[in-house]
Amino acid sequence: MSDNTQRMNNDTQPGSEPTVGIELTPEHPTERIADLAALAEDEGFDVAFTSSHYFNRDPFVTLSRMAEATDTIRLGPGVVNPYESHPVKLAGQAATVDEESNGRAVFGIGAGDRSSLANLGIEHERPLRRVLETFGVARDLWAGDTVSHDGTFAASDASLNLEPPSGQLPVYVGAQGPHMLRMSAKHADGVLVNAAHPKDLEWAAGQLEHGLEERPDEHGPFEALAFASVSVADDEDDAREAARPPVAFIVGGAADPVLDRHDIDREAAEAVSDALSQGNLTEAFGHVTPEMIDAFCIAGTTEQVAEQFEAVLEFVDGIVVGSPLGPDLEDAVEKASAAMEQAIAADER
Numbered sequence: 001m002s003d004n005t006q007r008m009n010n011d012t013q014p015g016s017e018p019t020v021g022i023e024l025t026p027e028h029p030t031e032r033i034a035d036l037a038a039l040a041e042d043e044g045f046d047v048a049f050t051s052s053h054y055f056n057r058d059p060f061v062t063l064s065r066m067a068e069a070t071d072t073i074r075l076g077p078g079v080v081n082p083y084e085s086h087p088v089k090l091a092g093q094a095a096t097v098d099e100e101s102n103g104r105a106v107f108g109i110g111a112g113d114r115s116s117l118a119n120l121g122i123e124h125e126r127p128l129r130r131v132l133e134t135f136g137v138a139r140d141l142w143a144g145d146t147v148s149h150d151g152t153f154a155a156s157d158a159s160l161n162l163e164p165p166s167g168q169l170p171v172y173v174g175a176q177g178p179h180m181l182r183m184s185a186k187h188a189d190g191v192l193v194n195a196a197h198p199k200d201l202e203w204a205a206g207q208l209e210h211g212l213e214e215r216p217d218e219h220g221p222f223e224a225l226a227f228a229s230v231s232v233a234d235d236e237d238d239a240r241e242a243a244r245p246p247v248a249f250i251v252g253g254a255a256d257p258v259l260d261r262h263d264i265d266r267e268a269a270e271a272v273s274d275a276l277s278q279g280n281l282t283e284a285f286g287h288v289t290p291e292m293i294d295a296f297c298i299a300g301t302t303e304q305v306a307e308q309f310e311a312v313l314e315f316v317d318g319i320v321v322g323s324p325l326g327p328d329l330e331d332a333v334e335k336a337s338a339a340m341e342q343a344i345a346a347d348e349r
Contacts (some may be wrong), residue, residue: 015086019178019225019318020340021047022325022333023078023160024066026057031248033062034069036329041073049078049108049227049320053116058072060093067101074104078192078320079174080226082134083122088147088158091138101173108192109135109169110174112251124133126152131188135171142168148311154240177255178207181294185211192320196228196308199261201315222318232305233328239305242327243297244285250296251288252276262295293300302335302342309343 022040024033037048048066052059059077061181066075080090097107111127129167130152137155139260140147144288146159173184176194184191185208208224215222229246233239251264252273259269268289275284293299298308312319319340326332 017047017344018313021320023049023051023320026052026325027063030057030062030065032154034065038069039333041070043333045073047074052077052080053144058340060092063097066102074106074127075101077104077108079108079110081110083112087137088155089135091141092160094169095142095160095162098164098166098169099162105169106172107169126184132183181207182211186214190223194227197295198295198311200340201226201312205315225318226312226316227320227322230320231297231299231324232302232326232332234301238327240293242324243293243299244288245289246323248272248284249290249294249298274317293330302339306339306342309339310346313347
C-alpha cells in the first residue's frame with residue numbers, strides 16, 4: 001500500500017502493527033454479541049463491526065449493547081447502506097454510538113446488497129454517488145453544521161441535536177468493485193475490501209493506488225482492511241464445513257471477473273446462485289466446491305489460518321475477521337486472535 005496509511009487505533013503511527021478487526025453478525029441475541037465483543041477486546045482486537053441486514057437484529061441497538069460491555073475496542077456498523085435508512089438518520093445513529101461508547105465509534109458505509117434491497121422493493125440506484133454523498137453529509141452533521149442537500153437524496157435544514165465525542169467518526173467504505181475502491185481511497189478514511197484471497201487483494205490494492213493518487217492532502221491518512229470471511233477450528237474439515245454458508249452467498253453475488261480470477265467453474269457457480277435465488281439454502285450450500293472455499297474464505301486450523309493471514313497482509317494494512325468465524329464462535333475468536341499474532345510475528349521476522 002501507499003505510505004499514506006494509518007492504523008485504526010490512532011495511538012499508533014504508520015508502520016506499526018496491522019489493525020485487527022472482527023465482524024459480529026447479530027443473528028444471535030444482542031447479549032451474546034456484546035459478550036463476544038468483550039471477548040474480542042480481551043483478545044486484543046482493535047475494532048468490532050456489526051453487520052447490517054434487515055433479517056437480523058438491528059445493528060445500532062446491538063452496537064449500544066456492545067458499547068456497554070467494552071471499554072477500549074472501537075465499534076461500528078460493518079456496513080450499513082443509505083437506502084434502507086435516510087443518510088441523515090444514519091449519521092445521527094452513528095453519532096449516538098459514538099456518544100454511548102465515549103468516542104469509540106467508526107462509520108462503516110456501503111452500497112448494500114442488491115438482492116436484499118430488491119426483497120424490500122428498493123431500487124439500487126447510483127450506489128457510488130449515494131455512498132459518497134452520504135458520508136459527506138454525515139461529516140458536516142458531525143461537525144455541527146445545518147445541512148441542505150439535493151442529490152441522490154434530499155435534506156433541508158437538517159442538523160443533529162448531539163455532538164459526537166470524537167468530533168469526526170472515521171469513515172470506512174465497504175467496497176469490492178473498481179470504482180467504489182478508487183472512490184474510497186480518494187475520499188474516505190479507510191476501506192473494507194470484501195475479499196479473503198491474496199489474488200483479489202492484490203488487484204484491489206492496485207485500484208486503491210489509483211484513488212490515492214488523487215487524494216487531497218487535507219483528507220489525511222488512509223487505511224485498507226481486508227474484510228475477509230474466516231473460519232477457524234481445531235479440525236480443518238470442521239472449519240471448512242462451517243464456511244459453506246457465507247461462501248455460497250459470496251459466490252452468488254460474485255462478478256464474472258472474480259470467478260475467472262480463481263478459475264471457478266461457471267456452471268458450479270450458477271448452481272449455487274440458482275439455488276439461492278429459489279430460497280433453497282441447503283441445496284446452495286451443498287453446491288459449494290472446495291475451490292470456492294479456497295477462493296473466498298480463510299479456513300482451517302489456527303496454524304493454517306495464520307499462514308493465510310500472513311499472505312493477505314502483504315496487500316492490506318489489517319484484517320477484519322468476518323463471518324462465519326468458525327463452528328464455535330467463542331473458540332473462533334480466541335483462535336483467530338492467536339492466528340493473527342502468529343501472522344504478525346512471522347511478518348516481523
